[in-house]
Amino acid sequence: xxxxxxxxxxxxxxxxxxxxxxxxxxxxxxxxxxxxxxxxxxxxxxxxxxxxxxxxxxxxxxxxxxxxxxxxxxxxxxxxxxxxxxxxxxxxxxxxxxxxxxxxxxxxxxxxx
Amino acid sequence: xxxxxxxxxxxxxxxxxxxxxxxxxxxxxxxxxxxxxxxxxxxxxxxxxxxxxxxxxxxxxxxxxxxxxxxxxxxxxxxxxxxxxxxxxxxxxxxxxxxxxxxxxxxxxxxxxxxxxxxxxxxxxxxxxxxxxxxxxxxxxxxxxxxxxxxxxxxxxxxxxxxxxxxxxxxxxxxxxxxxxxxxxxxxxxxxxxxxxx
Numbered sequence: 001x002x003x004x005x006x007x008x009x010x011x012x013x014x015x016x017x018x019x020x021x022x023x024x025x026x027x028x029x030x031x032x033x034x035x036x037x038x039x040x041x042x043x044x045x046x047x048x049x050x051x052x053x054x055x056x057x058x059x060x061x062x063x064x065x066x067x068x069x070x071x072x073x074x075x076x077x078x079x080x081x082x083x084x085x086x087x088x089x090x091x092x093x094x095x096x097x098x099x100x101x102x103x104x105x106x107x108x109x110x111x112x113x
Numbered sequence: 114x115x116x117x118x119x120x121x122x123x124x125x126x127x128x129x130x131x132x133x134x135x136x137x138x139x140x141x142x143x144x145x146x147x148x149x150x151x152x153x154x155x156x157x158x159x160x161x162x163x164x165x166x167x168x169x170x171x172x173x174x175x176x177x178x179x180x181x182x183x184x185x186x187x188x189x190x191x192x193x194x195x196x197x198x199x200x201x202x203x204x205x206x207x208x209x210x211x212x213x214x215x216x217x218x219x220x221x222x223x224x225x226x227x228x229x230x231x232x233x234x235x236x237x238x239x240x241x242x243x244x245x246x247x248x249x250x251x252x253x254x255x256x257x258x259x260x261x262x263x264x265x266x267x268x269x270x271x272x273x274x275x276x277x278x279x280x281x282x283x284x285x286x287x288x289x290x291x292x293x294x295x296x297x298x299x300x301x302x303x304x305x306x307x308x309x310x311x
Contacts, residue, residue: 017198031164046193048144051160053198055153073167074125077160 012043018096019043020053021081021089024063028080054079062088117179122162127169128178131280133185137165144195151197164192224279227288233273233295273299 019041023034031050038044057063062085065077081089118134119126129137144161148154168188169180223242225234236254240247258265278296281288288296 031160046191047161047164048193049196049198051157051164052148052151052195055151055157055160056198059153073170074123074163 008042016043016045016049017053017057018092020050021057021062021085021092024057024079025081025086025089028066028078030068030076030078034079057085061085115179115181122166123159125166127166127180129180129185130182133180133182136182136185136189140165140189147195147197157195161192161195165189168192223276225273225276226279227281227292227296230288230292230295232269232291233299234278234292235269235272235276238276238279274302 019038020034023029023037029037031047031054034050035045035047054063054065058065058079061082063079064082065079067075068078070076115130117128117130119128120134120137121127141158141161144158145154148157151157165185165188168191169184172184172188173180224238226237226241227234228237229247230237231251236250237247239245240250243250254265254269257268273295278299287293
């Protein structure tokens, strides 16, 4: 891992919950699918991180899961957003675009002396 | 020939070789320690156990029924250490006995543990089975050594001869000189005694 990606680790860590909510919000998924979708991004993560996070989101009543049979092995947990989770994700999305606008705006006009 | 331990991962039976079992036990103990204050820790641990089972099952060759370190090590690597969201996560201590003590099991029977031992592993083993800190026990032992002189040394030697050794993890680093030598000497004396009495 390069020093840059290490330096930005706190940013990734802070945003992981947001991204997981977005993935769970887009479809009903199980953990290997979430890992797969994150794997090719800057947010690649592991089960050791994801399970505690999902469990926290569930306790905060933002996601819920249902058991589904699988062709191989025991039933799997499929996660989706609750109503509260959808509302929370909507406000996060809004907030995120505000932050983006702020970042853009603050950097835009080069200061004139 | 390797002995095999059968464990239940999320309520399904799996067979593991001894060294794989030790590695998995240590991993789950670390996970449990990090999740200590976590309300849903049992559920997360069940999820992790299932993940371990799935990852190992994927790596087994057709017809292979026993999980070895060759399957377990990359599986644990892929799953990663447990990170608690929002917390930097207390790091597990470097105390080699901690992983053993964190999982209370019938294996807490008194044994000498050579890994991380100073002399022969008596204090290390006493720490595991009593749940006391190994450093505390060593301090007591050294204080007794200073005040009782030969008596403490004699007691240590007797315990060294009597308490069985815990099996070495096959993937462990070579032992430092003194524990290795103690183990060798005690084993030699025991086999001598066995031939004499047997």
